[in-house]
Amino acid sequence: MAKTVQSIRGMHDILPPETAAWQFVEGRLRELMEAYAYHEIRMPLVEQTGLFARSIGEVTDIVEKEMYTFEDRNGDSLSLRPEGTASCVRAGVEHGILHNQQQRLWYMGPMFRHERPQKGRYRQFHQIGVEAFGMTGPDVDAEIILMAARLWQRLGLADEVRLEINTLGSAEARAVYRRHLVDYFAYHESQLDDESRERLHRNPMRILDSKNPDMQDLVEGAPRLADHLDTESREHFDGLLALLDALGVDYRVNHRLVRGLDYYNRTVFEWVTDHLGAQGTVCAGGRYDGLVRQLGGRATPAAGFAIGLERLISLVAEHGFDTPAGEPHCYLGLLGEEAVASGHRLAEGLRDALPGLRLQVNCGGGGMKAQMKRADKSGAEFALILGADEVREGRVTLKPLRGGEQVNLARDAVANELATRLQLESKA
RNA sequence: GUGGACGUAGCUCAGCUGGUAGAGCUCAGGAUUGUGACUCCUGCGGUCGAGGGUUCGAAUCCCUUCGUCCACCCCA
Numbered sequence: 001m002a003k004t005v006q007s008i009r010g011m012h013d014i015l016p017p018e019t020a021a022w023q024f025v026e027g028r029l030r031e032l033m034e035a036y037a038y039h040e041i042r043m044p045l046v047e048q049t050g051l052f053a054r055s056i057g058e059v060t061d062i063v064e065k066e067m068y069t070f071e072d073r074n075g076d077s078l079s080l081r082p083e084g085t086a087s088c089v090r091a092g093v094e095h096g097i098l099h100n101q102q103q104r105l106w107y108m109g110p111m112f113r114h115e116r117p118q119k120g121r122y123r124q125f126h127q128i129g130v131e132a133f134g135m136t137g138p139d140v141d142a143e144i145i146l147m148a149a150r151l152w153q154r155l156g157l158a159d160e161v162r163l164e165i166n167t168l169g170s171a172e173a174r175a176v177y178r179r180h181l182v183d184y185f186a187y188h189e190s191q192l193d194d195e196s197r198e199r200l201h202r203n204p205m206r207i208l209d210s211k212n213p214d215m216q217d218l219v220e221g222a223p224r225l226a227d228h229l230d231t232e233s234r235e236h237f238d239g240l241l242a243l244l245d246a247l248g249v250d251y252r253v254n255h256r257l258v259r260g261l262d263y264y265n266r267t268v269f270e271w272v273t274d275h276l277g278a279q280g281t282v283c284a285g286g287r288y289d290g291l292v293r294q295l296g297g298r299a300t301p302a303a304g305f306a307i308g309l310e311r312l313i314s315l316v317a318e319h320g321f322d323t324p325a326g327e328p329h330c331y332l333g334l335l336g337e338e339a340v341a342s343g344h345r346l347a348e349g350l351r352d353a354l355p356g357l358r359l360q361v362n363c364g365g366g367g368m369k370a371q372m373k374r375a376d377k378s379g380a381e382f383a384l385i386l387g388a389d390e391v392r393e394g395r396v397t398l399k400p401l402r403g404g405e406q407v408n409l410a411r412d413a414v415a416n417e418l419a420t421r422l423q424l425e426s427k428a
Numbered sequence: 429g430u431g432g433a434c435g436u437a438g439c440u441c442a443g444c445u446g447g448u449a450g451a452g453c454u455c456a457g458g459a460u461u462g463u464g465a466c467u468c469c470u471g472c473g474g475u476c477g478a479g480g481g482u483u484c485g486a487a488u489c490c491c492u493u494c495g496u497c498c499a500c501c502c503c504a
């Protein structure tokens with residue numbers, strides 16, 4: 001045990017009982033994307049480091065201390081992607097699919113951040129991301145929020161999450177506001193804690209996020225971004241809230257909601273829950289109208305969000321709908337050497353006839369008792385038994401494992417019997 | 429990066445102020461020539477996370493290190 005190799009810290013294997021839940025949730029997500037006519041895009045896991053520095057922001061925690069960065073053999077600095085938006089925009093610009101047109105895209109896959117692991121936070125984690133390009137108005141903001149809302153509905157989580165929303169205004173308005181904020185906090189610098197003092201000039205808006213109880217009064221008294229909004233952003237936000245009202249989406253405006261990535265402007269939102277410990281954000285997103293241009297494309301408005309799959313799946317496991325476990329319908333036991341070839345032939349025939357059938361065939365021999373034990377443990381509803389007697393007589397024994405009488409069937413009647421009992425589509 | 433708790437069989441855990449490692453589950457076999465889930469019996473399975481120190485003697489005490497969990501920070 002001493003010399004075994006372990007997985008990298010914060011990077012976890014996902015094992016069979018759990019992969020079933022992942023597949024279920026991923027399936028629902030794909031259906032959701034199709035329901036809104038979004039198209040899948042797949043990007044590399046590795047990009048030039050500069051892409052993330054330029055988009056996420058040089059002074060963010062992600063870029064400063066959380067990226068997996070290494071040197072390629074030719075000396076280029078590469079990084080494992082810490083999030084998907086930057087890569088998606090890069091790919092879109094590189095292939096011209098954002099130029100002068102609308103695009104609705106999604107992707108799903110692993111992301112990497114070198115943080116201290118914690119509940120709901122891992123160094124390799126998975127996100128599904130949605131990005132909509134080329135639409136200026138609040139209607140698309142509302143659309144992506146509706147997508148998320150529908151997902152909670154479909155997974156039985158509607159009562160477990162709530163929407164918080166805010167607007168950051170335009171980059172220009174934010175710059176003005178930022179100056180007011182720095183002035184305010186600088187005036188009260190003696191009341192700032194060490195962290196906030198550190199943030200004062202580097203990233204002052206993050207001070208508003210402080211959870212330090214001693215600073216709540218100071219933060220409450222700070223100038224509000226809402227009072228410094230440019231007219232267009234104000235109207236955009238009002239328009240979005242009106243849409244959400246009209247569509248029956250509940251939300252809470254949270255003036256202190258500031259996203260950690262630099263590229264956001266105007267709308268930002270988070271879906272949060274109380275059931276995930278300290279990492280309560282399941283879904284986060286917003287508008288990033290400047291990013292496409294910043295990464296070398298023609299100015300293109302954009303909005304999107306990302307959902308953390310580990311967080312989503314743990315929420316579903318504890319508070320959402322049951323996910324199917326993927327057990328076989330049927331376990332075929334084979335007694336004796338003479339039954340092996342015959343049994344596999346039978347199994348192949350059943351799989352031909354019943355494409356939806358999940359059939360596990362006994363391998364590795366064993367007596368009746370051992371095979372019945374395996375059948376039970378597999379979770380199958382039925383055992384099929386093929387021994388020397390059955391082979392000789394052209395028959396198969398079907399034994400219900402969860403109650404009911406065992407029956408002896410003609411070999412060519414098995415498919416129909418299973419189709420009926422399991423309510424499967426038959427091809428024959 | 430900081431702090432707290434914890435690492436003993438494949439899994440869940442017990443093991444007192446130091447005396448040389450146990451249970452349950454799982455798995456294999458049997459009681460039951462070809463019938464699982466209940467019961468009983470037998471068996472397989474451990475350099476006690478790793479390395480060092482103290483000691484006649486360390487799973488137990490000390491140091492270091494790796495890892496897990498949780499929180500801070502930050503975020504999905």
